[in-house]
Amino acid sequence: MITFDAVSKHYPDGSGVSVAVDNVSFTVEDNSTVVLVGSSGSGKSTLLSLVNRMTDPTSGRVLINGSDVADTDPVRLRRSIGYVLQSGGLLPHRTVVDNVATVPMLKGESRGTARQKAMEFIEVVGLDPSVARRYPAQLSGGQQQRVGVARALAGESDILLMDEPFGAVDPIVRLDLQNEVKRLQRELGKTILFVTHDIDEAFSLADKVVVLRPGGVIAQEATPAELITDPADEFVADFIGLRSGSRALRVVEEGADRLIVDGTGRILGALEQ
Numbered sequence: 001m002i003t004f005d006a007v008s009k010h011y012p013d014g015s016g017v018s019v020a021v022d023n024v025s026f027t028v029e030d031n032s033t034v035v036l037v038g039s040s041g042s043g044k045s046t047l048l049s050l051v052n053r054m055t056d057p058t059s060g061r062v063l064i065n066g067s068d069v070a071d072t073d074p075v076r077l078r079r080s081i082g083y084v085l086q087s088g089g090l091l092p093h094r095t096v097v098d099n100v101a102t103v104p105m106l107k108g109e110s111r112g113t114a115r116q117k118a119m120e121f122i123e124v125v126g127l128d129p130s131v132a133r134r135y136p137a138q139l140s141g142g143q144q145q146r147v148g149v150a151r152a153l154a155g156e157s158d159i160l161l162m163d164e165p166f167g168a169v170d171p172i173v174r175l176d177l178q179n180e181v182k183r184l185q186r187e188l189g190k191t192i193l194f195v196t197h198d199i200d201e202a203f204s205l206a207d208k209v210v211v212l213r214p215g216g217v218i219a220q221e222a223t224p225a226e227l228i229t230d231p232a233d234e235f236v237a238d239f240i241g242l243r244s245g246s247r248a249l250r251v252v253e254e255g256a257d258r259l260i261v262d263g264t265g266r267i268l269g270a271l272e273q
C-alpha cells in the first residue's frame with residue numbers, strides 16, 4: 001500500500017516558492033490501480049516522483065506498507081519500484097533483452113539468470129521472443145512501451161509507477177496496452193499509480209481516480225462511477241467532460257440496472273448496486 005500523508009512539495013521560484021503539491025493525502029491500496037488526472041502542472045508527475053524519491057517532499061510523508069520512504073536509501077528504493085515513462089526510457093545501445101535484464105542484474109543476479117528472467121517478462125507483456133535481440137530503434141512505439149513495462153516488471157516489485165506511459169502511441173495500440181495493464185494487474189497483483197491526461201484511459205484502468213486542480217490540491221478522489229454520478233464541483237464535472245459533446249455522460253435506470261450512457265446513447269457500463 002502507498003500512503004500519501006499530508007504531502008506538500010514546493011520549488012523555489014525567483015524570490016518566492018511555487019507550490020507543486022499542496023497538502024495531499026490519499027492511499028493506493030494493495031492490488032489496486034489509482035489514476036492521477038488533472039490539468040497540466042497540477043502536480044501529477046511530482047506525486048509519482050515522491051514515491052521513489054526522485055524528489056523529496058517539503059513536508060508530509062510518503063509511506064510504503066507503513067514505512068516512510070525517507071528512511072530508505074533512494075537508489076535501493078528506485079531499484080525496488082517499477083517505473084514506466086512516456087518516452088520509454090530504454091537504453092538505445094542495448095538490445096531489448098539486455099534492457100529488461102538491467103534491473104535484475106543491478107539487484108545482483110548473474111547475466112544468465114537476469115536474461116532468462118527478462119525473456120519471461122518479454123513474453124508476459126505479449127511480445128514475441130524474437131524481438132529480444134533487436135535494439136529499441138528497431139521496434140514500433142507500442143512495442144517499445146511494452147518493453148518499458150517488461151523492464152518495470154522485471155524488478156519484481158509489487159509497485160508500478162506509470163507516468164503517461166501510453167501518451168505517444170496511437171489510439172488502437174493504446175487500447176491494447178491498457179488491456180495489457182489490466183490483465184497484468186489482475187494476474188500479477190500489482191499496486192499501480194498511473195498518470196494520464198486521457199480521462200477515458202483513467203476510467204478504463206482505475207479502481208480510484210484522484211482529480212487534481214491547479215496548485216496541486218485534490219479536487220476529488222472517487223471511483224469512476226462516483227465521479228460520473230456525483231462530481232464534487234463544476235471543476236471536476238468540466239474536467240471529466242460531463243457536460244460536453246459525446247462525453248456528456250448520464251445514468252439511465254433500466255429496470256433494476258443503472259447504466260452509464262454517453263452523449264451518443266452508447267452504453268459504457270453499469271454501476272454496481
Ligand SMILES: Nc1ncnc2c1ncn2[C@@H]1O[C@H](COP(=O)(O)OP(=O)(O)OP(=O)(O)O)[C@@H](O)[C@H]1O
Nearest residue numbers: 011018019020038039040041042043044045046047
Ligand atoms: N524541478 C522542478 N523545479 C521547479 N519547478 C518544478 C520542478 N518540477 C516541477 N515543477 C513545477 O511543479 C508544478 C507541478 O509539475 P508536475 O510536472 O508535477 O505537473 P503535472 O501535473 O505532471 O504536469 P503535466 O501534466 O504537464 O506533465 C509545475 O508548476 C512545475 O512547473
